[in-house]
Amino acid sequence: MRLLFLSDYQAFFQALEEEAKRYASLEIVCCDSQTQPLALPDFDFLLVAPLGQSCEVGLAADLEQLEFWQNKLPQLVELCTSRQARLVLWSSDLVFNPGQQAVSELDIPENTSPLSQLLTSLEKQAVSCGQSIILRTPPSLSSDPKGGLAQLVSKCKAHKAPDNIDYRGLQPLDDVARVLLGILLQIDAGAQASGIYHYAGSEPVSQTELLHTLARYLKTPAYPADPSGTNRQGMNSRHLLENFGVHPRAWRSCLPTLLEQLNEISSTHE
Numbered sequence: 001m002r003l004l005f006l007s008d009y010q011a012f013f014q015a016l017e018e019e020a021k022r023y024a025s026l027e028i029v030c031c032d033s034q035t036q037p038l039a040l041p042d043f044d045f046l047l048v049a050p051l052g053q054s055c056e057v058g059l060a061a062d063l064e065q066l067e068f069w070q071n072k073l074p075q076l077v078e079l080c081t082s083r084q085a086r087l088v089l090w091s092s093d094l095v096f097n098p099g100q101q102a103v104s105e106l107d108i109p110e111n112t113s114p115l116s117q118l119l120t121s122l123e124k125q126a127v128s129c130g131q132s133i134i135l136r137t138p139p140s141l142s143s144d145p146k147g148g149l150a151q152l153v154s155k156c157k158a159h160k161a162p163d164n165i166d167y168r169g170l171q172p173l174d175d176v177a178r179v180l181l182g183i184l185l186q187i188d189a190g191a192q193a194s195g196i197y198h199y200a201g202s203e204p205v206s207q208t209e210l211l212h213t214l215a216r217y218l219k220t221p222a223y224p225a226d227p228s229g230t231n232r233q234g235m236n237s238r239h240l241l242e243n244f245g246v247h248p249r250a251w252r253s254c255l256p257t258l259l260e261q262l263n264e265i266s267s268t269h270e
Contacts, residue, residue, distance in 0.1 A: 001188045002027045003181075004043035006035065006076070009052045011144040015173040019181050026185065033068070037079045045184050046080055048073070049090040050122055056148030057139035057170055057210070058155075061094065066118040073122060077129040088184065089126040089134045090176070093168050093200070093235055095119045103168070104236035105136075105196045123196070131194040133183060138168040138200050138235065140176055141251060143261035152207075153264055156214045159221050162207040168234040169200025170210075170251040172258060183244050193243050200235040201251040217256065217265055 003020075005013055005028060013030045020026045031040055040046075050069035054061045080087045095109035095116050109120055126132045141149050155162075179199050187193055205213075209226035216222070240246045259265045 001025055002029065002043050003045045003047055003184060004040060005030045005047045006033060007049050007052060008033050009049055011053065011142045011147060012049060012173050015177040019174060019177040023185060037075045043085055044188065045086045045088050046076060047088040048076065051092055053147060055092060055140050056142055057167065058148040058152045061115050063114060063118065070118060070121055073125045077125060080129050087126055087129040087132040089122065089132065091119055091123055091134050091136045093136050093138045098166060101233035102236055105198055105239050133194060134196045135180060136196065136198050137171060137176060139170060141170055141172045141258055143258045145262065149258060150262055153214060153218065153262065156211050156218060157220055162211045165207045166204065168204050169202060170205065171201030172254045175201055175249050179246050182246055186244055197240045198235045198237045199240055199246065200237060200248060202248045204234040217259055
């Protein structure tokens with residue numbers, strides 16, 4: 001099975017490559033997003049991640065980048081159709097209003113922001129490609145020095161006020177790679193599946209609570225804990241569990257490793 005990742009998001013390509021080492025029959029190729037469709041090599045699955053690095057926690061979405069993909073995706077849909085290949089779109093829970101909780105794939109996005117409208121438009125284009133897969137997730141975590149977690153670490157060290165943002169969950173990039181490749185390998189082996197799926201690393205958290213957690217690891221001045229955290233609801237990923245047996249992982253257990261990779265804490269952290 002060959003997966004072509006059409007993107008400039010190198011941190012996620014590295015996560016995909018690392019996860020692919022577990023599977024002898026899996027080949028992953030990455031091409032620059034500017035590559036013309038007809039110049040792309042052969043593939044069984046074509047993965048696009050329109051948000052790129054801005055899918056990471058604490059980073060603002062690049063609307064120009066989304067507009068680029070809105071213009072390019074119809075060509076990719078046509079290419080996948082002609083090659084009888086599958087299109088895979090990594091989307092976001094940002095299609096939903098912040099007030100929409102415990103969202104499932106059956107819930108209709110109510111967010112009317114330009115960002116949500118662009119993401120929704122991309123999803124509709126992907127659906128037009130028969131047997132496509134769309135994975136929606138909340139923001140991700142990476143150990144990229146220019147990534148979202150690194151910026152939140154800087155914010156925490158400077159003891160800046162948190163933004164009033166709730167996350168329906170968080171997940172490291174290697175967890176997203178695990179989920180996506182697990183889905184595609186099962187489809188390649190004959191599983192009949194298409195459409196939209198939700199995945200979120202457990203548990204939901206506010207930026208206030210996230211900075212409170214970071215401050216404990218970094219041993220910086222404390223942020224107050226967020227007492228409302230236990231009342232927050234995330235994404236309903238039962239559809240993914242029932243179809244592919246994918247269970248969510250806890251982002252908190254992965255946070256120390258990511259901070260070690262950023263050289264922010266030692267491997268002997270408490």
